[in-house]
Amino acid sequence: MQDAKDLKEYRGQCQQALDNEFLRQTLDKFAVAYRAGRDKAFEGMDLEKLIREVAASKEFDPSSLRKLFFEFKAKAEADGVHVHWAKDADEANRIICQIADDSGSTKVIKAKSMTAEETLLNHALEDAGIEVTETDLGEWIIQLRHEGPSHMVMPAIHLSRFQVEELFTDVTGKQQSPDIEQLVKVARRELRQKFLEADIGVTGANFAVAETGTIGLVTNEGNARLASTLPRVHVALIGLDKLLPTLHDALRILKVLPRNATGQLITSYVTWISGANTCPVNPDGKKEIHFVFLDNGRTELAADPLFSKVLSCVRCGACANVCPVYRMVGGHKMGHIYIGAIGLILTYFFHGTDKAKNLAHNCINCEACRDICAAGIDLPRMIKEVQVRIMDELGHPAPAVLMSKVLKNRKLFHRLLRTAKWAQKPVTAKDGFLRHLPMIFFKEHDFKALPAIAAKPFRDLWPEIAPQVPEPRLRVALFSGCVQDFVYPEQMQAAVELFAANQVAMSFPMGQNCCGLPVQMMGEKEASLSITRENIKAFSGEECDYIVTLCASCASHLKHSYPKLLAEYPEMDEEVRRFSAKVIDFSSFVHDVLKVEPEQFESRGESVTYHAPCHLCRGLDVHEAPRKLMEISGLEYRPSAEEEVCCGFGGTYSAKFPELSKELLNNKLANAEASGASTLLTDCPGCIMQIRGGFKAKGSKVQVNHMAEALAGNLKKKQ
Amino acid sequence: MKQRDRLCEQFTRKAEAVSAVVATVNSQDQALDYLLTLCDAKEACRIQVSGCELPLSEGAGALCETKREKIIAAPGLEPALKDTLAKRCAEQHFFFLDREMREHGAGVDIGFTFAQAGIAETGTLVIDSSNEDLRLATMLSEYHVCVLPKSQVVADSYDIEGQLSRQMQQPGNYTAFITGASRTADIERVLALGVHGPLELHILLLED
Known part of the structure; x- marks a missing residue:
């Protein structure tokens, strides 16, 4: 639930979650186990094809939604079911309270339904004097604790067996044991009684098949089977987006939903209800069934060219499972009612700006969610767009406005960077790190040492070092990005050395600016657009085969955004x-295009x-090239755990959420140290800044370098 | 290996992976033998149902008290098979039940059913549960024993799409896909079987 009044209070709440040792351990274990389970579940399947087909089957516009609804309604009503359309949450709750009233019901049992969480149905029923009991074990536990779910599939993942023991002791009036199997059995017996007493069973639905x-x-x-069988009335509350044209569409989603949610091939039960089934306790021997379809902004979403894709979500929860931020703080902080990446988006649309204003910023843009989404939704892009909408409503914060102003004017930006070099002089140590942070940085940044601005940026070095390549096999234009231009020019120099040794002619267009990702990340669309045009113009006169950049984030942004x-x-x-089309990242260029050979390198036993x-492995789908390059160049590669998990930098994210950035970094450092390697290599100067600074602050001996530096370092010297 | 054997082998592997017990029987009589032996041998047929030995609230404890016999529920059987089973239950002093399942909300020991189809990809049983008594027998039982004719095992859910679609257009249809026992991992992600439904699922592959 989101109740923080501002970002500061929200950060405080996230810090509390970070301090919850049990939650951290549980979510860490889950994050690792989930990956393995999911991989196994999809073994031998063409997952990409499946995801494409799922996405295609759930493409809605307002008129197709209506058409499906009326097709469904006609079919279901012909078989004795009452079908309702609720325009919003209040109306859905009113309809269901009315059903309870009309049927003289006083007791409701519920199977898990995120849609009922969305409408806060329990509150409405209780206000109407009706007793409501959740019957999904996790939902029952959180209901008894007066909490919301912390995961869409495992709502009570944040609780320990001891907390459940205590709770069940209260509920039964008998001392319970912390044995999980026994606690489950106690719930079985306690809830069985509730099933038998209930007048209405409320469920959600994963599919509504129109045909x-x-x-x-x-x-x-x-529990959904019992809830739809024992009570004399069955009410299903269904998001309009659950409508599907055919049974085939549902069977297809069924192949991906449980596998992506929990790594199960299929759940224990899949229940298909068509029409009013037998119910001997009703006078006509038929069950009273109501299907309540909830709009609550879905039709409006369907009309939006970008956000209509949100409706293809199948609610598997995988975007939370792989989210590094979710893993740190859990679903109560990384969500309002809907959780994880999809939660950041849905909160804005279903629950409003006030609930979304802080939450929506808590995305590190690592793209792990997009990579795992069962419906192929570009979640990071939509989160970004939500941030923009929120800032347009509430006003853009001063740093974002300032940054966009500065970046739009490249000369001003570069002059500022050059000035910063002098301003930092008294605080720069010999090793190139800032000894004391200048005032512009916050105290929360002391978990990493920050680098100083280089004495001479790459753009000033270029005229001196630009190599002559007489008979080039390829021509490339270099895109340095700000960090390698002004902070780490030595990384660019290393690449230049390697490229020249491979007969690559190079140019460095001086009109190039920042790639624009930072302002895009801050939701400054107009500045982002202006920078995009500027860079394209800067390279338009270049006769080159490739545009090479050593920064994965720049590469992904230039290429895809x-x-x-x-x-x-x-x-x-x-x-x-x-x-x-010409943009390529360093490792792919060297491995796939230059095809460097082991003979060019000599091993130094490192x-x-x-x-x-993130922007290399997910943004550009590059996995093999850098790992092969380490072997080819004579380096001894020691894999570490979770190499593809974000380091916590996330550009401007680390300034917005330093506490979370720090924890992500700590995991990264620990995994890298455990590999026993003396050096960590990577393909992004931002990651280098984060990880190198982390090792430095920790006093660790592990070195952090760009892949280009390692390769250039191992190049055989010419005789 | 014949296609059918391959499918049955895959079905068995997948069902066992989710803790179902799979056995082969050559006839319906053998299926009944299995059912009655299971009831006799296993502690499922103690009178008290699972969880009733634990510290419960008064209401839940009182519900436990309503079950006083060992019960096999088998609604929806063909008349001849039903008569045979009822007779054999009487011989072994098990209460045989094929209607009014609602009277047995406390639980029954074994629910005995036939599946229309099996899906090899996931080890899934497809059971038309439109008959409420049959449905409840698969929900309120401690053990669910289900007979699946080998000829009805298909590779994939798509293979029974037509059949399912026709079934769903029958009046008041309720169709269940059942894969393994009822399960939860809601407390600390630790797997526990039998949260609301059966604690065990036994599948009898019938040669036909």
Whole structure:
């Protein structure tokens, strides 16, 4: 639940979650186990094809939603079911309270339904004097504790057996044991009684199949079966987005939903209800069934060209499972009612700006959610867009406005960076780290040492070092990005040395600016667009085969975001496509294009481990190239655990949420140290800044270098 | 290996992976033998149902008291098979039940059913549960024993799409996919079987 009044209070709440040792351990274990289970569950399947098909089957616009609804309604009503349309949460709750009233009901049992959480149905029923009992074990536990779910599939994952023991002792009036199997059995018996007493069973639905008027329920415990059987009235509350044209569409989602949610091939039970089934306790021998479809903004979403894709979500919860922020703070902080990446988006649309204003910023943009989504939703992009909408409503914060102003004017930006070099002089130590942070940084940043601005930026070095390559096999234009230009020019120099040794001619267009990702991340769309155009222009005159960058974030942004940013400018289409097609990251260029050979290198016996930048492994889907390069260049590669998990940098994220950034970094450092390697290599200067600074602050001996430096370092010297 | 054997082998592997017990029987009589032996041998047929030995609230404890016999529930059987089973239950002093399942909300020891189909990909039983008594027998039982004719095992859920779709268009249809026992991992992600439904699922692959 989101109740923080501002970002500061929200950060405080996140810190409390960080301090919860049990939660941290549970979510850490889960994050690792989930990956392994999921991989196994999808073994031998064409997952990408499946995801594409699921996404295609859930493409809605307002009129298709209505059409499906009326098709479903006609089918279901022909078989004795009452079908309702509720325009919002209040109306859905009113309809259900009315059903209770009309049927003389006083007791309701519920199977798990996120849609009922969305409408806060329990409160409405209780206000109407009705006793409500949740029957999903996890939901029952959190109901008894007066909490909301902390995960869409495992609502009580934040609680320990001891907390459940205590709770059940209260509920039964008898001392319980902390034995999980016994606690489960106690719940079985306690809830069995509730099932038998209830007048109404409320469920959700995972599918509403229009061609047959059938709903499908995907559960493990079997409570949805009892809830839809024992009480004389069955009410299913269903998001409009659960409508599907055919049974085939539902069976397809069923192949991906349990596998992606928990690594199960299928859940214990899948229940298909079509029409009013037998119910001997009703006078006509038929069950009274109501299917209540909830709009609550879904039709509006369906009309939005970008956000309509949100409706393809199948609610598997995987975007939370892989979210490094969720792993740190759990679902109560990384969500309002809906949790994880999809929760950040849905909170804004279903529960409003006030609930979303802090939450929506808590995305590190590592793209792990997009990578895992069962419906292929570009969640990070939508979160970014939500941030923009919120800032447009509430006003852009001063740092974002300032940054966008500065970055839009490249010369001013570069002058500022050059000035900063002098300003930091009294605080720069010999090793190139800042001894004391200048005032512009916050005290929460003391978990990492920050680098100083380099004495001479790469753009000033270039005229001196630009190599002459007489008969080049390739021509490349270099894109340095701000960090390698002004902080780590030596990384660029290393690449230049390696490229020259491979007969690559190079140019460095001086008109290039920051790639624009930082302002895009801060939701400054206009500045982002202006920078995009500027960079494309800067490279337009270059005769080159590739545009190479050593920064994975720049590469991913130039390659994938530029065409999207300029989508509304068809006159730029040709130019942006040509530009983006040429962009390539360093490791892919060296491995796939230059195809360097072991003969070019000599081993110095160095052992290395690797950190895969988010924007390399997910943003560009590059996995093999850097790992192969380590072998080819004679380095001893020692893999570390979770190489593809974010280091916590996330650009401006680490300034917004330093506490979370720090914890992510700590995991990264621990995993890298455990590999026993003396050096960590990576492909992104931002990650280097974060990880190198972390090791330095910790006093560790592990070195952190760019892949380019390691390769250039192992190049055989010419005789 | 014949296609059918391959499917049955895959079905068995997948069902066993989710803790179902799979056995082969050559006839319906053998299926009844299995059922009655299971009831006789296993502690499922103690009178008290699972959880009733634990510290419960008064109301939940009182519900436990309503079960006073060992019960096999088998609604929806063909008349001849039903008669045979009822007779054999009487011989072994098990209470045989094929209707009014609602009177047995406290629980029954074994629910005995037939599946329409098996899905090899996931080890799933497909059971038309439109008959409420049959449905409750698969929910309120401690053990669920289900007979699956080998000829009805298909590779994939898509293979029974047509059959399912026709079934769903029958009046008041309630179809269940059942895979393994009822399970939860809601406390500390520790797997526990039998939270609301059966604690064990036994699948009898019938040669046909």
